[in-house]
Amino acid sequence: MSGSGADRRIPHKDTQTRFRMSIEEKTSQTLKDLGAGTAEAIGELFAEVSAALEKEREEFVARGAGDERERSQSAKDLRDRWLARKSGLVSLIDENWLKKAPKELKPAVGRAFNQFRQRAKSVDTESLLCDVGQPEAGAKQGNLQFASASTESDRVEVSARGGLDLTLPGHRRSLGSIHPVTQVMREIEEIFLGLGFSIESGPEIESVYYSFDALNIPESHPARDEWDTIYVNSETVLRPHTSPVQIRAMEKHGAPLYILCPGKAYRHDNPDSTHATMFHQVEGLAVDTDISFADLKGTLDYFAKKFFGDKIKTNFSPSFFPFTEPSGELAISCVFCGGAGCRVCKESGWVEVMGCGKVHPEVLRHGGIDPERYSGWAFGLGVERFAMMKYDINDIQLFHQGDVRFLEQF
Numbered sequence: 016m017s018g019s020g021a022d023r024r025i026p027h028k029d030t031q032t033r034f035r036m037s038i039e040e041k042t043s044q045t046l047k048d049l050g051a052g053t054a055e056a057i058g059e060l061f062a063e064v065s066a067a068l069e070k071e072r073e074e075f076v077a078r079g080a081g082d083e084r085e086r087s088q089s090a091k092d093l094r095d096r097w098l099a100r101k102s103g104l105v106s107l108i109d110e111n112w113l114k115k116a117p118k119e120l121k122p123a124v125g126r127a128f129n130q131f132r133q134r135a136k137s138v139d140t141e142s143l144l145c146d147v148g149q150p151e152a153g154a155k156q157g158n159l160q161f162a163s164a165s166t167e168s169d170r171v172e173v174s175a176r177g178g179l180d181l182t183l184p185g186h187r188r189s190l191g192s193i194h195p196v197t198q199v200m201r202e203i204e205e206i207f208l209g210l211g212f213s214i215e216s217g218p219e220i221e222s223v224y225y226s227f228d229a230l231n232i233p234e235s236h237p238a239r240d241e242w243d244t245i246y247v248n249s250e251t252v253l254r255p256h257t258s259p260v261q262i263r264a265m266e267k268h269g270a271p272l273y274i275l276c277p278g279k280a281y282r283h284d285n286p287d288s289t290h291a292t293m294f295h296q297v298e299g300l301a302v303d304t305d306i307s308f309a310d311l312k313g314t315l316d317y318f319a320k321k322f323f324g325d326k327i328k329t330n331f332s333p334s335f336f337p338f339t340e341p342s343g344e345l346a347i348s349c350v351f352c353g354g355a356g357c358r359v360c361k362e363s364g365w366v367e368v369m370g371c372g373k374v375h376p377e378v379l380r381h382g383g384i385d386p387e388r389y390s391g392w393a394f395g396l397g398v399e400r401f402a403m404m405k406y407d408i409n410d411i412q413l414f415h416q417g418d419v420r421f422l423e424q425f
């Protein structure tokens with residue numbers, strides 16, 4: 016069975032993870048409760064609240080014109096939410112993060128807090144109204160002159176005269192964010208780049224040879240059926256996995272070789288909460304002299320801990336892939352229950368996350384590498400599945416629908 020494609024299991028979890036916590040929830044907890052014990056983690060938290068502040072301010076500005084009373088009210092609401100003396104988010108951060116910070120972290124938290132407090136001034140009512148070009152605020156500051164059309168009836172008159180009302184605010188588009196699949200892909204890339212791997216890519220419309228034959232899956236082999244391939248014609252397919260890039264990279268660069276290939280894969284699967292016709296994989300390949308299964312285990316254990324956290328345990332079990340011998344399946348201790356057993360891990364405490372193994376000598380040969388001299392290991396994982404586990408998402412379709420309400424949470 017394919018570890019990364021066909022068997023993408025959905026995590027279910029009702030309790031909120033730290034990733035999903037709202038800003039209010041985060042600011043009502045101490046840094047200790049949030050598990051932020053290093054300057055780096057603190058930096059991340061402040062970056063997160065600054066980004067939220069900036070986003071809310073931009074949204075306010077982008078909403079722009081409209082009824083003046085409504086605008087003043089929502090400016091005041093936004094100001095109160097962040098700057099209210101007692102219950103504003105800035106005060107909560109002061110109370111819960113700064114004042115309750117352990118002594119050794121105080122200087123770092125203090126510095127970050129001061130910077131943040133400066134930035135938070137951009138949501139005081141006057142700055143907000145000034146930003147949308149509200150006449151009163153400008154007049155109050157005494158530095159802006161509004162020639163005409165400060166009321167709705169003036170505006171009608173100006174346009175009736177055929178004039179251009181320069182006081183009307185423009186339309187700002189709100190900034191998007193990086194797609195969660197891309198974020199996870201980049202995170203995986205970062206970890207392997209740090210280990211000396213480089214990034215390779217290959218065509219998504221791929222030959223049958225690279226997709227199957229070169230990977231030791233001849234036409235007659237039953238394993239071909241496992242990949243629910245979308246054929247363009249008898250010679251060409253939409254690649255059902257990223258593994259063809261292994262062969263292309265070996266042909267291109269020879270050995271030694273340490274590559275990572277993130278990219279799209281396609282399968283003739285019926286869409287449901289764990290299957291999509293298009294999804295993303297990351298393929299890894301290491302070829303060198305004296306590569307052993309222990310190197311594979313060590314590397315993937317390091318990777319799993321970097322990605323999911325230090326507490327994660329890994330377990331390798333035997334499996335079958337035509338392009339690796341021996342083949343394995345990597346399972347990690349369940350990120351939701353910590354290994355105790357829950358719905359996500361079907362009470363087993365373990366969740367399978369990727370296929371891997373020592374590269375089959377035949378595959379090295381197809382890549383033009385002498386299997387007597389070199390050996391290698393490889394793995395392939397499903398990116399959506401990793402993102403689902405990381406962010407506690409239970410439907411793969413959400414990634415591909417482009418719904419802003421989903422995407423803006425990342």
Ligand code: DAH
Pocket residue numbers: 017018019020021255256257258298299336338339369370371372392393394395396
């Ligand atoms: N290509 C496999 C799939 O799509 C995943 C995989 C398994 C890739 C083992 C590998 C590997 O490189 O060694 O299901």
